Amino acid sequence: MGAESGGVAVSIRDLTKQYPGAPTPAVRNLSLDVAAGEVVALVGPSGCGKTTTLKMINRLIEPTSGTIQVLGRDQAELPVHELRRAIGYVIQQIGLFPHRTVAANVGVVPGLLGWPKARIAERVAELLALVGLPADAGSRYPSELSGGQQQRVGVARALAADPPILLMDEPYSAVDPLVRARLQDDLLALQAQVGKTIVIVTHDIDEAIKLGDRVAILAEGGVLAQYDTPDELLRAPADEFVAAFLGRERSLRRLGLRRVGEVRSEPAATVAVRATTAEALGAAEGMGARWVLVIDGDAEPVGLVAVADLRHHSRSGAAGRTVGEGLEPDRRPPVVDSTWPLREVLDAVLRSGSGGALVDDASPARCVITLDALAEALR
C-alpha cells in the first residue's frame, strides 16, 4: 500500500491532555507516527485515552501540550473547520443528521466545501454504491435504515470529499457481531480500493488485530505500551500488560493473521490405496517427500501418511501390506486453498485427525500443510 510511497500522514509528538480537575492526564507524552495508506488501530482498556487521542487529531479536543502534524503541516495552523473537512470522521453512535436524507447526509462535506450540486449528486451516488447501499437509499431518512446500513452511510459521509485521512471512533461497537464482522470485511475491501490513512479506535483487540496494519496498545493514563504489527505484538508482547490484554490465545490469533499462501507447503507423493508400503516408500523417496497422500479410485484423498511411519512399518516386516490397510478410517485430510487463514486450517486438521491438509492449488504436485508446518509458521 501507500506506506512506502506517501511518508508519514499523522505525526503525534509528546502529546499530553490534562482535563481540568482530573488527578492524572488522560494522555501522557504520546508520540506516534501513522504512515500514509496505513490502518492503525488504537486499542486499550477504558480510560486509556484512545478516544481522547483520536479527537485531538481533528481538534474536537484541544491538547494540553504537544503537537500533531497532519500530512506534514502542524494542524494547529489551520482553521479548525477546514482541518476537519479534510479528515473523514466516523463515530460509534454514527451521528447521522435525522432531518436530512441519506443523500444530504453523505453530501454534507462536499456541500460545506462549495461543490456544485450536480457534482455532489454524482459523488453521493458513487459513494452509496461503494459502501454497498442501494441507489434508492439516498432519498430515505436515516431512521428508515437498519443499524448496519446507517453505519455504511456514516462511512460514506466520511469519505465524501475524498479526505486522505479517516478517523473512526469505535465504529462497529453498536452493531451486532454478525453485522460487525461483515462491516469489518467491507472496510478492508474498501480500504484495498481507496487506500486511505485510517486511525481506528476500538476496545476490541480482535478488531484491532483484524483491521490494523499496526496496532497501538495504550495503557491506562494514555501511556503507549506497544506499537507494532499485529503479528509482532502477538509474537513478542513488550510486557505483562500487553500480554494480558492480548489474551491467552496469542498463537491461535497469530495463525488467524496468516494465510495458506504465505507459508511453505511441502509436496507429497501421491499413491493409490492398493499400493504396497514398499511402493509408497519408493515413490516418496524418489521425489524426496516426507509425506504420502493416499487417494482412492476416484482420486479423492483418503489419508495422509508420514514417510517415517512407512519406514517403520517396512522395517517391522509389513512392506507388502497395502497403504490402504494401514490407514485408520475417516481420517480424510481436509482440502484448503491458499486464501484460508492458518487458524481455520488448524481447526480443520484437528477435526479430521489426519495430521495435515491438502492444498488445492494450480501446481501439478500435490502439496500438504502439516501440523509441523503450522508450528513452524509461529516461530
Add this chain to the structure above:
Amino acid sequence: MSVLGQVALVGDVWRYLTATSSWGGDRGLGALVRAHLWISLVSTVAAVGLAVPPAVWLAHRRRLPLLSVALVNVGRAVPSFAIVAFVFPLSIRYGFGLGFWPTCVALVALGVPPIFTNTYAGVAGVAPDVVEAARGVGMTDRQVLAGVELPLALPLILTGLRLSAVQITATATLGAFVGYECLGTPILQGLARGVAGRPQLVGGALLVIAAALATDAVIGRIIPRVVRWPSGLR
C-alpha cells in the same frame, strides 16, 4: 334554571349567532372576530420573537438550564388579568392608549414561557453525537446551530408555539375589560345585561372557544408541512 329555560337559552344563543344583525357593522361579531384574531396573531408573533432567540442562544451554549424551567412555572403562576391591570395605567401614562397594548403585553407574557421552554429543550436536547458529528465534519459554530440544532429543535419549538397560540387566543378575551373590542366584548356586555344578556354571553364564549380550536387546528395542519422528516411528530 329549569330544563325548559336551558332549551330556550340554546335557541336564543343560536338565534344570536346566526342573526345577520349580530355580525354586521363596525361593532358586529365579524369585526370582533377579526380584532380578536389580530391581537392574538400579533401577540404570538411577538412572543416568538422575544422567546426564540435567547432560548436558542442559551441552549446552544448550554447556559442557565434552570431558567427555562423556572420561567414556565412563573409564567403559569402569574395571572394574565393582573398583568393587564398593571400595564393599563402605564400604557395610558406613556401614550400607548388603552385597549390594544395593555392586552398585548399580557398576552405576550402568557405566550413566552411555553415557546422559550420548548425552544430551550429542543435545542439542548439534540443528541450529542449528532452535534459532535456536525463539528467533526467541519461545520462552523453557526452552521451547527442553523443547520443542525435549529431544524432538529423545530418540532418542539412549533409545539410550544401551538400551545402559546391557543392560550393567547383564549385569553385575548381579557382585552374587553380595558376597552379593546374583541370576543370578550359580547361576554362583558351580556354579563352587564343580566338574564337578558345570557345569549350574548354564551354566544361570545362559544366564539372564543371556536377561535382557539381553529387556531390549534390550523397550526396542527402547518407543522407537518414544515417538518418533513420523520420526527415522531404527527
